[in-house]
Amino acid sequence: MTAAADILLDVRNLKRYFPIRGGLLQRQVATVQAVDDVSFVVRKGETLGIVGESGCGKSTTARLLMHLLKLDSGTITFDGQAVDAPGGMSVRELRRNLQMVFQDSYSSLNPRCTIESTIAYGPSVHGVPPAEARRRARDILGKVGLEPDLFVQRYPHELSGGQRQRINIARALALEPRLIVLDEPVSALDKSVEAQVLNLLVDLKTDLALTYIFISHDLNVVQYLSDRVLVMYLGKVVEIGPVEAIYRQPQHPYTRALLSAMPSMDPDRRVDQPPLTGDPPNPINPPPGCRFHTRCAHAEACCALSEPPLYNNVATTDHHTACHMLIPGSGHSAAPGTATPPSPAKREHAR
Amino acid sequence: MSDQSPIAVLPEIDALKRAVAGKSYWRRVGEQLLRDRLTLSVMLLLSVIIIMVLAAPLFATHDPTVGSVLKRLKSPGYPGHWLGTDEVGRDLWSRILYAGRYSLLCGVLPVLLALLIGGVLGLSAGYFGGTTNSIIMRSMDVLYAFPSILLAVAICGMLGSGIGNTILALTITFIPPLVRISETVTTQVRAFEFVEAARASGARPLSIMHFHILNNVLGPILVYATSLISISIILAAGLSFLGLGVTPPDTEWGLMLNNLRQAIWVNPLVAALPGAMIFITSMCFNLMSDGLRGAMDVRM
Amino acid sequence: MWFFLVRRVLYAIPILLGVSLVVFLMMKMVPGDAADIMIPPEAPKEVAEMIRARFGLDQPVHIQYVRWLQSMATGNFGTSIFTNQPVGSELFSALTNTFLIATPAVFVGFTCGVLLGTLAAFNSGTWLDKLFSSMAIAGVSLPHYWVGMVLVAIFAVVLNVLPGQGMGPEGFPGSWEQIKHLVLPVVTLSLIPMGVISRLVRANVLEILSMEFVTALAAKGLRRRNVLLHIMKNAAPSALALMGLQFGYLLGGSILVETVFNWPGSGSLLNLAIFRRDIPVLSATILVLATIFVAINILVDVLQTLIDPRIRR
Numbered sequence: 001m002t003a004a005a006d007i008l009l010d011v012r013n014l015k016r017y018f019p020i021r022g023g024l025l026q027r028q029v030a031t032v033q034a035v036d037d038v039s040f041v042v043r044k045g046e047t048l049g050i051v052g053e054s055g056c057g058k059s060t061t062a063r064l065l066m067h068l069l070k071l072d073s074g075t076i077t078f079d080g081q082a083v084d085a086p087g088g089m090s091v092r093e094l095r096r097n098l099q100m101v102f103q104d105s106y107s108s109l110n111p112r113c114t115i116e117s118t119i120a121y122g123p124s125v126h127g128v129p130p131a132e133a134r135r136r137a138r139d140i141l142g143k144v145g146l147e148p149d150l151f152v153q154r155y156p157h158e159l160s161g162g163q164r165q166r167i168n169i170a171r172a173l174a175l176e177p178r179l180i181v182l183d184e185p186v187s188a189l190d191k192s193v194e195a196q197v198l199n200l201l202v203d204l205k206t207d208l209a210l211t212y213i214f215i216s217h218d219l220n221v222v223q224y225l226s227d228r229v230l231v232m233y234l235g236k237v238v239e240i241g242p243v244e245a246i247y248r249q250p251q252h253p254y255t256r257a258l259l260s261a262m263p264s265m266d267p268d269r270r271v272d273q274p275p276l277t278g279d280p281p282n283p284i285n286p287p288p289g290c291r292f293h294t295r296c297a298h299a300e301a302c303c304a305l306s307e308p309p310l311y312n313n314v315a316t317t318d319h320h321t322a323c324h325m326l327i328p329g330s331g332h333s334a335a336p337g338t339a340t341p342p343s344p345a346k347r348e349h350a351r
Numbered sequence: 352m353s354d355q356s357p358i359a360v361l362p363e364i365d366a367l368k369r370a371v372a373g374k375s376y377w378r379r380v381g382e383q384l385l386r387d388r389l390t391l392s393v394m395l396l397l398s399v400i401i402i403m404v405l406a407a408p409l410f411a412t413h414d415p416t417v418g419s420v421l422k423r424l425k426s427p428g429y430p431g432h433w434l435g436t437d438e439v440g441r442d443l444w445s446r447i448l449y450a451g452r453y454s455l456l457c458g459v460l461p462v463l464l465a466l467l468i469g470g471v472l473g474l475s476a477g478y479f480g481g482t483t484n485s486i487i488m489r490s491m492d493v494l495y496a497f498p499s500i501l502l503a504v505a506i507c508g509m510l511g512s513g514i515g516n517t518i519l520a521l522t523i524t525f526i527p528p529l530v531r532i533s534e535t536v537t538t539q540v541r542a543f544e545f546v547e548a549a550r551a552s553g554a555r556p557l558s559i560m561h562f563h564i565l566n567n568v569l570g571p572i573l574v575y576a577t578s579l580i581s582i583s584i585i586l587a588a589g590l591s592f593l594g595l596g597v598t599p600p601d602t603e604w605g606l607m608l609n610n611l612r613q614a615i616w617v618n619p620l621v622a623a624l625p626g627a628m629i630f631i632t633s634m635c636f637n638l639m640s641d642g643l644r645g646a647m648d649v650r651m
Numbered sequence: 652m653w654f655f656l657v658r659r660v661l662y663a664i665p666i667l668l669g670v671s672l673v674v675f676l677m678m679k680m681v682p683g684d685a686a687d688i689m690i691p692p693e694a695p696k697e698v699a700e701m702i703r704a705r706f707g708l709d710q711p712v713h714i715q716y717v718r719w720l721q722s723m724a725t726g727n728f729g730t731s732i733f734t735n736q737p738v739g740s741e742l743f744s745a746l747t748n749t750f751l752i753a754t755p756a757v758f759v760g761f762t763c764g765v766l767l768g769t770l771a772a773f774n775s776g777t778w779l780d781k782l783f784s785s786m787a788i789a790g791v792s793l794p795h796y797w798v799g800m801v802l803v804a805i806f807a808v809v810l811n812v813l814p815g816q817g818m819g820p821e822g823f824p825g826s827w828e829q830i831k832h833l834v835l836p837v838v839t840l841s842l843i844p845m846g847v848i849s850r851l852v853r854a855n856v857l858e859i860l861s862m863e864f865v866t867a868l869a870a871k872g873l874r875r876r877n878v879l880l881h882i883m884k885n886a887a888p889s890a891l892a893l894m895g896l897q898f899g900y901l902l903g904g905s906i907l908v909e910t911v912f913n914w915p916g917s918g919s920l921l922n923l924a925i926f927r928r929d930i931p932v933l934s935a936t937i938l939v940l941a942t943i944f945v946a947i948n949i950l951v952d953v954l955q956t957l958i959d960p961r962i963r964r
Contacts, residue, residue, distance in 0.1 A: 066551050095553035108544035112376050112566040118545075121562060122552035155375065168548075175552060493669030496945045497937075498903030505937045508925035509677040585794045589907050592796055593922060608797060612911075619804030626797030634792035641788070 007080075008179055008211050009042040009065070009098075014074035016064055020284060030284045034060040036235040038074075039310075042179065047205070047212040049226030049243070051219060051258065055283060057235040058215045059103075062183045065213070066100050067091045079178075096126055099172035103184040105164035109156035115141070115167055116152035122174045133174075140170045143207070145200060162193035166200065173204070179211045187218060198225065219262045223247055231255045234283055234291040237310060241319030251313065251321035254292050290324065300324075302331035380570070383646035390642025397635045404451035413442035415449040416600055426620060435621045437607070438614045443621065446602060447628055453514065453603040454629065457596065458584030461521035466576045469526040473533025474568070478541055478560055488534060494527040503586055507595040517596040521587060525579055532575045536568040570647040574640055581636035588629045604629050659952050663945055670941045671723065675716050678934050728935035733927045738935045741920065746902075746939070748818065749909070749916030752836045753901040759837060760844030761894045767845070768852025769883075775857060784853065790846020799839040799911035806835060816913045836912045840905065844897040851893055855886040888958050895951035899944040 015037055020030040035057045042048050050058050063069045065076065067084065075082060078097060082088035102108035109118055119137035124130060138148035144166040156164055165185060172180050182201070186194040198221065205212060216222050222229060222243075229246045231239040231254065239252040250256045287294050293303035302324055310320040311327045313336075324332040374382075384390060403410050413432070418440035422429070425436045427443075434444035476487040494502065506520035540546065541564065549559045588605030590596035597603040607625040615622040710718070722729065728738035764787075771783035807815030814832050859865060859882050868878050906918030913919070917936060924932035 063547075068547055068550055092553045095551055100548070100551050102544045102548060104544050108548050110543075110545040110549075110563050110567070113562075114375070121549065121554070125552055125554040125558060158374075171548065171552075489665070490669070492666055493673060496666050496670045496948075497673075497941050498900045498944055500900075500904035500906060501937065501940055501944075504906055504921065504925075505674070505677060505933075508921070508933060509681050581792055585792075588794060589796060592907065593910060593925075595925065605794075608800065612800065615800055615804050616808055619801075619808050623797070623801050623804065626794055626800065629794045629797060630789075630792060633794070634789060637788050637792045 005080075006043050007041045008044045008078070009213075010075075010077040011041070011065070012039045012075045012077075014038040014061065014064055014076070015072045016060055016069060017072055032283045033235045033286055034283065035064060038232075038235070038237050040230055040237065040240060042211060042213060045209065045211055046227040047214055047225050049222035049229040050213065050215045050232060051217060051222050051229060052232035054217060056232045057283075058217075058232055059183055060235075061232070062100060062181045062213070062215055065181055066098065067094065068100075096175050097177050098179045098181065099175055099177040100181040100183060101165075101168050101172050101185045103187060105161055105168055105188060106156075108168055109164055111156055113155075114152065115154050115156070115159075118156075118167065119171050119174050122171060126175065136174060137170075140173050143173065143204065144170045146170075160193075161189055162197060165189060165193075165197055169197075169200070169204070173208070177210075179213065181213045181215070183215045184217070185214075186221065187216065194221075201225065219258060231258070234286050236291055237322065238292065239319075239321045239323075240310070241321075242317055245317050245319050251319065251326060252292075252323050253296050253298055253325075290322075298325060298332075298334060300332050305331075376566075380646045384642065387642050387646060390639060390646070393635050393638045393642065397632070397639065400451070400632060400635070401455065404448055404455055407445075407448040407452060411442075411445035411448050413445045415441060415446045415602070417441065426618060427624075434624065435618075437621065438610060443624060446607060447604070447625060450602040450604050450607055450625065451628065451632075453591075453597045453601060454584060454588055454605070454632070457514065457517050457521065457587035457591075457603065458632070459580055461518050461587070462525055462576055462580045462583050464518070464522045465525035465529050465579075466572070468522070469529030470533050470572060472526070473530040473535075473572075474537050474560055474564065476530065477534040477537025478556065478564060480538075480541075484534070487530065491527040491530050494523070495531075499524050499582070500586065500589065503590060504593065504595065507590055512595045512598055514597050514601070517587060517590050520590070521583055524586070525583065528579065529572070529576065533568065533572055536571050537564055540564055540567045570643075574644045574647060577636055577643060578640035581633040581640070584629060584633045584636065656953055656956060659956075660949055663949055666945055667942060670945065671720055671938060672716070674934050674938045674941070675719060677937075678930055679712065681928075681930060723935070723938060728939075729931040731929050731932050733929045733932075738932050741932070742917070742936055742939060745915065745917045745920040745936075746943075748914065749902055749905050749918065752833060752840055752908075752914065752916065753898060753905060755833065756837045756840035756901055757844050757894060757898045760841035760897065761848055761890070763841070764845045764848030765852050765890060766849075768849035769856055769879075769886075771849070771853045772856035772860065783849065787846045787849040787853070790842050790849070793842055793846075795839050795842050796907040796911050798842060799835065799908055802835050802839060803911070818915060836908055836914055839908050839911070840901055844894065844901070847897060848890055848893055852886060852890050855889060856882055859885050888955055891958075892951050892955045895947055895954070899947040902947075903940045903944050 014035055016035045018032040018034055019028040020032060021028055038057075038061060040048070050061065052058050060069065064071055064074075075085070076094075077083065078089055078094055083094045084091050113121070116134060116137050119140060120130070120133035123133040123136055128136065134152075138152060141148040141151055146163065146166055151159075151163075151167075156167070159167070165188075169185070185201070186197050189197060201212070202225065204210060212225070214222065214225050226243045228241065229239075229243050230237055231246070231252065233254050239246065239250070239255045241251075246255060247259065250259050287304070289302075289304040289306055290296070290299075290308055293299040296303065306324075308322045308324045308327055308330065310322045312318065312320050313326040324330040325334040326336070328336050418436070420440055422432070422436050422440040423438060425432055425440075427433065427435045429435055432442045432444070434442070434447070437443055437446060472487050472491075476484040497505070503520045503524045506523060507516055510516040510519070546559060546563055549563050554562075587596060588603065588608070591603045591605030592609045594606075594609060597606050599606070604625040608622070608629075611622040611625070726739065728742060730737055731741065734741075767783045767787060771780045771787075774780045803815035806813040813834055815835060818829065818832050865878060865882065868881055873881075902917070904918075905914075905916060906921055908914070909916045909918035910922055917940060920932065921936050921940075923929070924936060
């Protein structure tokens, strides 16, 4: 499949639960399973899109990758080196290679610092002399499309939302990282500004040979930017695969529901009925078995009993889906290898 | 306009550059303060008081320790003693100046010390959270269980009077409120994504506190500390008034009040003077705190 | 909510333990111990040892603490070194006297504070607001012991209409003479709560006035008086809470005013104990005052939670 040398980031069994305390003695009464047993790889030079509803664990995953939150368990390997493990790469070193662009361009810039010192801060932390860090800051400002002379001495409140997000990107670039996690970088921006920032991201990626993890709830944006897409639901990966395969032939019922809810310019593809009803179940004490079965139209008894693993059902591509309907012998009536007639879902696939 | 010499254009470029250079938060606060006439005049009055008190030998008309039995408790306007004399005939004006040194010292120094200790504790509690926060804040809750006057009186009462013990007692008294305010604002600032971004850049906690937390929390903490100075001046004088603070032959506004307590039946006006000084100074710090708060409220 | 209330009350236990530890440590910081004050320097060594043993001063420090805490918790506050009287009864009568001035003072301060603050807020920006706001600032900047002296000078010395010292005749309070003795201390003590409360009320009312629902009420055609009622309902809880805290401060911090007026309350007892180096009286008074302060704080929190459940953390 993928040669080990191609893999930049290898995430295995990432897990993070948040305890909920309550009662008289503030004992732990429940846990939020924010990220539960998430594994994936990011290949050199690609863009991996991560999509899902709000609260599905996208941002927690990003913060776990950056080690901004402690991992409960799981391993992260960056370019063959285990992070935060004996003999591996230190968290500090990881953060030089892996940077993050935050969603809220207001709160992610220090209101008391000039643009120059905000961008130069990262390099100076890693021992770059001040003059050199400042020079680098001006350099990068030019790269993100802002005239250095006009911006170095300004403060965040004097800039527009799009300009601030460019500064955010510049700050991440200042450490010359190889991989950038973009956590909903354009969702707070106007549509016109959004397009400019997205194009900037595409240009920067080719110019600087970057790799992206692009987190968004906007499926159009993810489709535009990504090479592969990872779909999350309540802290779990439900589907991961190449972007064309997922958008053309989604395998998981949740992915199908998401995609059919996507606003489209094509009148023939518009739907009248919302495919997903109800809110996602509470991530505190999620449902047993497949977490999606409470909202799934194809749910059967087996779905509530056991959790489906990620399964590669399309042999030619590395397209993995966690659904009982696709796993032979899972006990679901639609699963391949059973004698039952194809379910409505299967027919829909064939179309 | 091709005949314009390059030199004539220069000022315009300068103006452009000035427009391009942004205004820092502190500069805006400064500009706001300059527009606030009340606060400016309060600060002027305060500096006059501080200068006159520090340079007491220059402004004093008499030796503050030497009195004359013949000229006891004279009213303001008495020849040679424009502010009158105290219960043993010492010049009141000179004594008020010299006493001010200790009043200001005991009023300002404890707050500064408490600001240093309480600020570090509160910043750590707010930044690190968790167990660190619990340990620091719960021990402060214990000190909070004493009304501030009681705590200061208790410490001074147990340790004995004297300027050192007064400063120690007041410092301990003002640590809990400063820890609490620093913790609150630090916790607020820490929730902003720019702190997370700084962590993501690989910076160490001390560097983040220095570059990203401190300049965002300093304003509210300083405003609060300024208002504490006004309380501190009243409390310090109060301790001396009880005989727990500065001891003779040194003097202090509160101690002067104490000495003049009996004189109130003879010459009420003279007895009231040192208290007026405590009131004016304390009021100045209060007004200054209000003015600073207003100036720092500029929207960013 | 009940969990919160029970937890709030239970939290008093570690706090009070901490308070007792602080008071005990302060006692131990006193240069020399209680025995040094009692034992004359010329006493033979054996006698000194005997006295130390009788008071448990020969024991290790932590044992001394536990013993001291036990006796305090059971209401046995020890005997005064100076008067040889049980500390408890002396403390009780002193506390009653302090209560006598602190209670009316906090009510006067609260009433005036709410009035001034509301008036200032409703006339915000006018000269009335400026006047009331400066009065409030003056109220918190005044050294109240000095105000006491000035009041004595005016009303007792110059005008000679009110007594300036002491409590007046013994017996149940209620006689005209006794009430006259109350006036000056109460007015003096009420200044601080007045300033603090009026500043809070002004800020609160201004904030509420800027909220949408007030505009909505006015738009509905509600009369000004009824709008005021709605506003007061929203501003009341925090002002009441502050009043409770101020009451605690006055009980524990009346020492200065009591000294000015020679009022025989807990503050005067404290003052006396300090100058007599009467450690048992001193430590018991501090501990009891702090305990009362903690109790009032809890009471305020509980009441506030009951009135306005949003406040609970």
